[in-house]
Amino acid sequence: MPEFSDFLAILNNSDITVPLGLSLLTGAVIGGEREVQGKPAGLRTHMLVCLASTLLMLVATRQSEWVMTQIPGTSIVADLTRMPHGILTGIGFLGAGVIMRNGVSVHGLTTAASLWVTAALGIVYGVGMVSLGVIGSVIALLVLGLLKLLQTFIPVRMKVRVVVRVREGAAFGASDLESLLRNHGLSVREVSWRHFGAHTATELAVSAYTRSTRSHLEALVQALRGVDGVTDFTVRPLDGPAHEG
Known part of the structure; x- marks a missing residue:
């Protein structure tokens, strides 16, 4: 059983707390923009998606800390790229749930894409590439916010x-x-x-x-x-x- 000191050790480990904190912040900001637009996947959904992606990647990159019983004489070969593949595949099913078709019109594609990029950013945070994750978050916000504003001035066919x-x-x-x-x-x-x-x-x-x-x-x-x-x-x-x- 883990002791209280074990929890304190995790909280004092910036390699864990920083990615988790940034994933929550990124999910909140991107989800907040979707919430303001009245989309079906909003603040909580994006926060959970980004947090879950980061948690899974942190687990995958710290396999040496796993508690398991191994048969003597065997070895385990780990492929860390399988975890991102699994995460993004699962997000595909979640994104499909926010895409709605009304006759010949299709709605929810941007929200589905925002869920996908939020999961990708959570993966980036989880592997420790914090700077890249922050840059990607800023770019995603510019695409969702600034380009939305520009579209109001650009005549769209x-x-x-x-x-x-x-x-x-x-x-x-x-x-x-x-x-x-x-x-x-x-x-x-x-x-x-x-x-x-x-x-x-x-x-x-x-x-x-x-x-x-x-x-x-x-x-x-x-x-x-x-x-x-x-x-x-x-x-x-x-x-x-x-x-x-």
Whole structure:
């Protein structure tokens, strides 16, 4: 049984306490950023991931301290690279749990990536490369925070899916829809047709791109509502909710 002095000896060992402390701090900062963004994996999840990675690597690098009974005449060959492989494989399953698909939109990829890099930083701390871990933490925070801020000033091209159902015999056709989309700042990429014989209607589906704002899409929705012959439609930004009419 370990004695109280054994715990004090571990706490006085900076080779153990520094990596553990930095892993908790790194997980807290990265997880805090995800928490502020309202993501499913936040402060506690990232702290636990980074701490667990560091603990496992500390155990792997200190195999000489393991208490075990060895058969006389045998030798153990240790491969320390197996532990990082196992950690990152496990994080892959955890990351898959925060990725959600809503129709053609996929959410949670950045949070899954932040869990993965948090685990990697915990591994770096665990093998004693503290300076590299701190540098990696700063870079990760810059990617999550600073680049997020820059994206608000950089016009991002957004993919939009527009599906319009037109009553049979209406004058509104594919060319008219393309012109309407271009007038609202959308660049048309492809058009497909689908005919409903029983319902006497034709469905036009268009894939387009835009650098316009959401307000321009709202204007497009209002314009489609006023088109004679259009019975219903869907305007779906592929990174957000759909607008239907």
